[in-house]
Amino acid sequence: MKRFLVVILALVITVGLLAGCSGKQPSSKTDTGTSTPETDTSGSDKEPASEKKSLTLWYYWETIKHQETLDRVIKDFNSSQDKAEVTARYIPFADFKKVLSIGAAATELPDIVIIDSPDHAAYAAMGIFADLTDKLKDWDGLDQYYEGPINSCKLDGRLYGVPFGSNCLALFYNEDMLKEANCDVPTNWDELRDVAKKTTKDGVFGFAMCCLQNEEGTFNFMPWMWSTGTSSFEINNPNGIKALTFVKDLIEDGSMSKEVINWTQGDVMNQFISGNIAMMINGPWQVPTMREQAPDLNWNVALIPKDAQYASVLGGENFAVIKGDNEDAALEFVKFAADAEKLKSYIDDFGYIAARRDVAETQFTDDAIMKVFIDQLQYAQPRGPHERWPEISNAISLAVNEVITGASTPENAASKAQNTIDGIIGK
Amino acid sequence: MNYIKKLLKNDNIGYVFVLPALIYMAVFVGYPILSNIVLSLQDVTVRTINSPAKPFIGLNNYVELFQDGVLRTSIVNTFTFTVLCIIFQFTIGFALALVFNNKFSFAKPVRGLIMMPWMIPITITALMYKFMFSSNVGIINFILKSLHIIQQPVDWLTQPGTAMAALIITNVWIGIPFNMILISTGLTTIPDDIYESASIDGANRIQKFFRITVPMLKSTIASVLILGFIYTFKVFDLVYVMTNGGPVNSTQTLSTYSYKMSFDLFKYSQGATIANILFVILFIVSLLYLKIFFAEEGTK
Numbered sequence: 001m002k003r004f005l006v007v008i009l010a011l012v013i014t015v016g017l018l019a020g021c022s023g024k025q026p027s028s029k030t031d032t033g034t035s036t037p038e039t040d041t042s043g044s045d046k047e048p049a050s051e052k053k054s055l056t057l058w059y060y061w062e063t064i065k066h067q068e069t070l071d072r073v074i075k076d077f078n079s080s081q082d083k084a085e086v087t088a089r090y091i092p093f094a095d096f097k098k099v100l101s102i103g104a105a106a107t108e109l110p111d112i113v114i115i116d117s118p119d120h121a122a123y124a125a126m127g128i129f130a131d132l133t134d135k136l137k138d139w140d141g142l143d144q145y146y147e148g149p150i151n152s153c154k155l156d157g158r159l160y161g162v163p164f165g166s167n168c169l170a171l172f173y174n175e176d177m178l179k180e181a182n183c184d185v186p187t188n189w190d191e192l193r194d195v196a197k198k199t200t201k202d203g204v205f206g207f208a209m210c211c212l213q214n215e216e217g218t219f220n221f222m223p224w225m226w227s228t229g230t231s232s233f234e235i236n237n238p239n240g241i242k243a244l245t246f247v248k249d250l251i252e253d254g255s256m257s258k259e260v261i262n263w264t265q266g267d268v269m270n271q272f273i274s275g276n277i278a279m280m281i282n283g284p285w286q287v288p289t290m291r292e293q294a295p296d297l298n299w300n301v302a303l304i305p306k307d308a309q310y311a312s313v314l315g316g317e318n319f320a321v322i323k324g325d326n327e328d329a330a331l332e333f334v335k336f337a338a339d340a341e342k343l344k345s346y347i348d349d350f351g352y353i354a355a356r357r358d359v360a361e362t363q364f365t366d367d368a369i370m371k372v373f374i375d376q377l378q379y380a381q382p383r384g385p386h387e388r389w390p391e392i393s394n395a396i397s398l399a400v401n402e403v404i405t406g407a408s409t410p411e412n413a414a415s416k417a418q419n420t421i422d423g424i425i426g427k
Numbered sequence: 428m429n430y431i432k433k434l435l436k437n438d439n440i441g442y443v444f445v446l447p448a449l450i451y452m453a454v455f456v457g458y459p460i461l462s463n464i465v466l467s468l469q470d471v472t473v474r475t476i477n478s479p480a481k482p483f484i485g486l487n488n489y490v491e492l493f494q495d496g497v498l499r500t501s502i503v504n505t506f507t508f509t510v511l512c513i514i515f516q517f518t519i520g521f522a523l524a525l526v527f528n529n530k531f532s533f534a535k536p537v538r539g540l541i542m543m544p545w546m547i548p549i550t551i552t553a554l555m556y557k558f559m560f561s562s563n564v565g566i567i568n569f570i571l572k573s574l575h576i577i578q579q580p581v582d583w584l585t586q587p588g589t590a591m592a593a594l595i596i597t598n599v600w601i602g603i604p605f606n607m608i609l610i611s612t613g614l615t616t617i618p619d620d621i622y623e624s625a626s627i628d629g630a631n632r633i634q635k636f637f638r639i640t641v642p643m644l645k646s647t648i649a650s651v652l653i654l655g656f657i658y659t660f661k662v663f664d665l666v667y668v669m670t671n672g673g674p675v676n677s678t679q680t681l682s683t684y685s686y687k688m689s690f691d692l693f694k695y696s697q698g699a700t701i702a703n704i705l706f707v708i709l710f711i712v713s714l715l716y717l718k719i720f721f722a723e724e725g726t727k
Contacts, residue, residue: 098690105476105695122693126473203563213673214691258585259562261674276563387473391692398675405587405674 053084053329056110058100059317060093065288069349077336084329086112104128109322111330114164117152118215118383118393120318124160125387130321133159135331141338141356148314149355152382162338165352166316167283168380169223170373171305175298177204177278185302189227189246192279192305196255199278206255208272209281210265211247211404215390217397218383219313220265220281221247223304225396226311226381233386233425235396236418242307244410248403261401273297283315284373285351301372303379314380316352353377388424395420460706466699473693488700497676497684498701505680505705508595509659513652515599520606520651525640527607528614538611545604553668556597560584560669587677590670594678598665605658606651613647614640646719653716657709681705 057074061067067090074086089110091099097119103109104126115123123129136142136159142150149163173185181199186192196206209220222232224246228239235244250256263271269286271277273294281304290299303310319338321330336342340358347354347363353374354360360377364370383389399417402408408416467488469481492498527538544552559566560583568580583593617640625635641648663682666672672679672687679687681701689698 097693101476101690101693101695107477122473127477213671213675257563258582261585262557262670388693391694394687394692401673401675405585407587407675407677 052082053326055084055086055112055326055330055333057086057088057112057114057333058091058096058110059088059114060091060096060116061114062090062092063285066350069346073337073342073346076342077333080336081332084326084332086333101126109324111322111324111326112333113320113322114317115161115320116215117149117163117314117316117318118385118389120152120161120320121155121385121387121389123320124155124158128322129160130323130327130331131158131160132162132321132331135328136162139335141335141340144340144356144358146355146357146360146377148380148382149316149318152314152385153318153320154385155387161318161320162334163355164317164319164338165347165350166314166355166377166380167285167352168312168314168373168377169220169281169283169304170312170376171279171302172272172282172299173279173302174199174272174275174277175300181278185300186279186305187303188305189307193246193249193253193255196250196279197253200253200255203276205257205271205277207250207279208256208260208263208268208277210263210268211260211397211400212264213261213394213397213401215393215397216265217261217400218393219315221396221400222313222381222383223281223311224307226313227304227307227309229308232381232384233392233421234418235399235421236414239308240418241410241414244399244403244414246307247400248410251404258404261404272299284353284370287369288351301369303372303376310376310379312376312380314377314382316355386425391424392421395424463699463702463706466696467703469696471695476695488696489704492697492700492704497679498704500676501679501681501684501701502704504591504678505660505662505682507591508598508662508678508680509656511595512598512602512659513655515595516602516606516655517652519599520603521610523603523607524610524614528611538607541607542604544601545608547601549601549664550668552597552601553665556593556600557584557669560593584670585674587674590674590678594666594669597669598659598662601665602655602659606655609651610644610647613644617643649716649719653712653719656712660709660712661705 059070061070070088074088078085093116096116100109100113100115100123104123109128145163146166149166150159153159153161153163171186177199178185178195181195183195183198184191186195192207198206200206211217211220221243224243225232225235225240228242230237230239230243234240247256251258260268265282265286268277268280269282269290272280272282273290275297290297304312319334321327321334338356340356343354343356343359344362347359353370354363360374364374383393386392395417399408399413402413402416403410407413468483468485469475470484470487471481475481523541527534527541558564562568562580562582562585565583567583568577571577572580581589583589621639621643622635625639630638661682662680663686666678666680666683667686670678672683682705685698685701685705687698688694688701
């Protein structure tokens, strides 16, 4: 008996002390529990047809301007009809996947989500998104979408969402620093390496890009991989190794700081506007901030220097509708927000490029910087798409990190990553 | 009926009083643990999380993870981190406790100030140290360079070896007050007259320390070490913020690896498996703690 008590006590103590750690799972369950009232109301209003359906939308934009613009769109929708009322809920990006996964397991989900495009396939595979293939068959906007964005909404040939807006990466450069070093804007890898070396001096690194070991790092590395002509899933070939070697060369030349493995894209931008970096890879969503915080900095944007072909990576969000009773009402909102005329009225405020041709062509006609991004977008490819993209992405960003820290040679890192990727796509 | 009367008559009534707590524990602690164990024996991925039938795959997750090098690295990392942190925290904490046990002016306010690191939220400490350890703009490299200890900046957080060192330094800074306060509390329980009589018998400071202080503090020391071990072993926020397990998994610990598996890679079962491994290790340590605890009780 005493022994039994000891065991129970031991359990109690471990668990009590673990509370901070393992407590995360139950506590986040109560987290999503806060959304129960919302889902409850949406479930209970089945009978009275005159009552408005209340729909919930989850998103993760932290910028105030993004939130305000989204609120405006939602308000317009709510006042444009009397069948449904949309409410938005902000969830921080770092928690978004977690909350959505737990919500999926506990079947406590919103009705609409605005989700990061590379994760779309994984959640579609979870079976939480409504299949919109047939419902959108006759929708006139569908053929206007660019191939990359619309493909990121598909799984096994079926459509599970509608692109919201797109962005892609391009090369930012400090005009004064390039002029001072007597350099032209680089267009290929050799020139880039040369310019980066020449602009590197005391306290200034010639080049930087985010190389975190997560999706953000993969996002920044993919343009180099694709530029050689290799695909998302093949890294252990001369082309993939070449891309890894290029990153290694930049580090070994001293043109890129090793600290890039700890820098987010925001950190890279901050280093750039502080004058610590001559060239960087970054996206259009930084442009409003840069104009505001460094109005005197002379900078410009160009296509990412190429190896065999121009390439960039497609970023952005998609709308997805959650399976369930509110599918049709939720789809109405998506159609409303994705409509060409409506889209034109708000997409510029996001600093995004519309994912549909008829809108994108009318955007930023007098903004030289944003025009470069529109130009770059035609070379942008989506990551994957694959339902297990997060694992593939992890293998790729790990390889980049191994090369930067010198833990592996490009060859070894590539072959290790390829083994992981083969194990995933072979299944 | 008689049986129930008998049951309630004796000391057994105590069990009834324990019941509410026991039920609470069973529901809010027992259930999650069991469901986590079940989860680790299934193959739950994005494809199966919503389907009612989840394939049962026995110990496959455990086998697969033990073959994967990252789990081994995380176990080694977690132990290295914990053991080194405990050694430094404990030694420095003990020394400070001895210093502040002496009565001198400002002893009390200074002791209060030393508690600060313990009270700052770990995320903030982690961010602060992340800036301080930065290669090019960090104050630590700046100081070391000014003192001519190093010529080139050290890549603290971007090199496998030094990243772990940086984490340990940060965590030692956080953990010292915890060790210090528990040991100073222990010190106040030792009566002064023991030291007095020892002095009369001609014992010197070192003898007094090893013959009186340490033996009298035995149970305090055991609690500090074991509680410290458990607390340090499940480190999460510090690593998550400072290095997120990088560079190249060199600071990946069991808790961050478990989180990454579940919420970055969507491999829910494998995440649960790692959490269980963490749990088993801590469970063994807790048993050890109780054994020592009960042994102490028994001798009294």
